[in-house]
Amino acid sequence: MPEHNADALRFLQTRRSRPAKTLGLPVPDRATLRPLLTAAARTPDHGKLEPWRFIVIEQGAMARLASLAQQRGTALGLDPEQIAKGRNQYDQGNLAVAVIEVQKSSPKIPPLEQTYSVGAVCLALLNAALAAGWGANWLSGWPSHDREFMRQGFNLEDHERIAGLIHIGTETSEPPERPRPDIDGITTWVSD
Known part of the structure; x- marks a missing residue:
């Protein structure tokens, strides 16, 4: 029988993201954030390509990114509600880590597998932050998919x-529980 880590399993079975707008101060300092980044970087990585990197967005950079989201939304002709939503995560943010996918040329590892690994890094960082007692949330939003925002905001x-x-x-507040998937409804057992 394998060694059982009941605390880790219970954490994973009960973990919940915290809405970003409810995350307040203090935030982890650089020394406190490093172990969380280290945990995230231990994600499965077929081919040892490390197809990711981190950009830590500290509070001083949030206003610049909020303004850029506003400019880009206007340039793209988005409606005011979309622009506000794209801007708000920076206006309301105090600290965020941008997990950057860095596609690497490989004859063995297809781009999609690299994308899967980067998604796993996002979840690992989220879970590491929650396990360390912080509130955390994984967001994207339209600015994250706008090539010019990526270029101007993050080089x-x-x-x-x-x-x-x-x-x-x-x-700052505990989120309400939400419905979870019906495991029997999404699981197929294949035995022969």
Whole structure:
């Protein structure tokens, strides 16, 4: 029988993201954030390509990114509600980690497998923050998919993109429980 880690399993079975708008101060400092980034970087990585990197967005950069989201939304002709939604996560944010997908040329590892690994990094960072007692939320939003926002906001190159923004802070209110998947309804057992 394998060694059982009941605390880790219970954490994973009960974990809940915290809405980013409810995350307040304090936020982890650089020394506190490093172990969370280290945990996230231990994600399965077929071929050891490390097709990701981190950009830590501290509070001082949030206003610049909010303004850029406003400018880009206007340039794209988005409606005011969409623009406000894209801007708000920066206006309301105190700390976020942009997980950047860095596609790497490989004869063995297809781009899709690299994308899967980067998504796993986002979830690993989210779970590491929650396990460390912080509130955390994984967001993206239209600015994260706008190539010009990526270029101006984060100096991303054409082979890079934002996989997720992991907002981390102090939880100011506990979110209500939400419906969860029916495991029997989504599971098929194949025995022969």
